[in-house]
Amino acid sequence: MLTYISVIAPIFILLVLSLSIAKDIFYFLRPLPCEYRKILENYFLYYQRLSPEKKLDFERRVNRFIRLKHFIPRNLEKISDEMKVLVSASAVQLTFGLNEIYLTHFDRILIYPNSYYSTVNRRYHKGEVNPRWGTIALSWKDFLEGFEHPTSAINLGLHEMAHALHLEDKIVNRSRSFLNEKLLDAYKELSTKTIEKIRNDEDNFFRKYAGQNEEEFFAVSVETFFEKPEEFLANHPKLYHIMAGLLQQDPLEVYMSVAA
């Protein structure tokens, strides 16, 4: 009887394990629901500009991002499909040139209806990334405003995802150090100089907030990179090329591919 159990038990455990793995694989392989794709088609400018093949890859990544995160409503009744899709698409836009980066450390996304009071530093926030809790928080009102003015270089979604990306690169996990180190060094050198110039009013290309510190400069650079690429290239060509190298994509190519 004992031998019988010792043979059957491992087989049973293996069977249960393989069924659970198969269920997970199936879960992640399911295509992006049609209603989610429609949201991208209607509202997400970056997606609209991609080639058909790249659109498929973008959809796959958005799908995976959605399935990997817990979306938590704060002072909201529920999380809408638009919230899930557009927030995830902002992260995918930023990481689209990189090899499958899903900001895994940040597995909870908190959405507030508008700016909220943070008990951490007793100030109102539009968004926040907290590596200690693995959270990304966003004010939905301010997130949407980023979409209403696509060339303003103010985009809360990209801004907060840029903070998360910068941190994710340093956090010890499977996807650590995915940003090219040499380029990061070159970026740091240039950003330090530019921050100094912003503070001394010698450079007014980036908005003043970029002069706060290196993290804010990175987040504002990302917003500007995607929303004012031509002006960025004309004003700060070296920095633009470093950004393109770090993110392994060039927004100007995305725009030109549509014009062609």
Ligand SMILES: [Zn+2]
């Ligand atoms: Zn910031």
